[in-house]
Amino acid sequence: TLTLSPDSARGFSGEGGVLEALATEDAAADAELVSVLLAWEPRIEPASLAEQSGLSVERVRAALTRLGTAGRVGYDLADAAYFHRELPYDADRAERHxxxxxxxxxxxxxxxxxxxxxxxxxxxxxxxxxxxxxxxxxxxxxxxxxxxxxxxxxxxxxxxxxxxxxxxxxxxxxx
Structure with a gap:
């Protein structure tokens, strides 16, 4: 696995773009619910997960962001889509650091x-x-x-x- 950041002094927080999702009260519980629904699909559809989970699409996206920082979901820029993966990351590291x-x-x-x-x-x-x-x-x-x-x-x-x-x-x- 190769992971790159735009600058050696920067981390992997999406330039701060994920902070809003990590700062929400519901994201942790929502991420656990959404993670149960992931089925190694090559393409994850937030609207479908919202329907299955009973959450809003916005909350599903926040949960996917949290799962992404934990290495459990990836985002393919070329396909503009999330996909299921499991990387050996400490799930709470992005938040703690x-x-x-x-x-x-x-x-x-x-x-x-x-x-x-x-x-x-x-x-x-x-x-x-x-x-x-x-x-x-x-x-x-x-x-x-x-x-x-x-x-x-x-x-x-x-x-x-x-x-x-x-x-x-x-x-x-x-x-």
Whole structure:
């Protein structure tokens, strides 16, 4: 197996694109349900899995993303389709080792997020960052946002706000 990343300093988080799916409260349980329905098909159809599982297509896609980071599902760019596979990955490694996701869970778990309508304030260290939500898009006053403007996924502050808005807290912090 050969796995490549666009830069040696970057990981395999889809440039941050998978963080939203990993940060949802339902993704872990949904991934377990969806994984039971996988049957080594050469092409996985999210709509079919949604019908079989009783989940929305959006939740199935989030579950497939989670299964993908665990090495249990692949995505073929040429076919624009998911496929079933089993790689020897630690299923929770992507979550444990993603610094933005880990930091976002810490911020949300520590109560650093204050919601105010479509805006939120996130206390991080000795600074306060303003996060705005417009539809499904976020913006933030942090340096990460200034540098990447969402091209590499959300910053830790926006992720923490999304977690708090979803109420994704569990015992011991935020999931």
């Amino acid at each position: 993603n610094p933005r996701l880990v930091a976002a869970r810490r911020l949300a778990g520590e109560g650093a997020v204050t919601l105010d309508g479509s805006r939120a304030t996130v206390a991080s260290g000795d600074r306060r960052y303003q996060v705005r939500e417009s539809g499904s898009a976020f913006s933030c006053t942090c340096q990460w946002w200034a540098d990447y403007r969402g091209r590499r996924g959300p910053c830790k502050h926006a992720l923490a706000v999304r977690m708090v808005r979803r109420g994704a807290t569990v015992a011991g912090g935020v999931r």
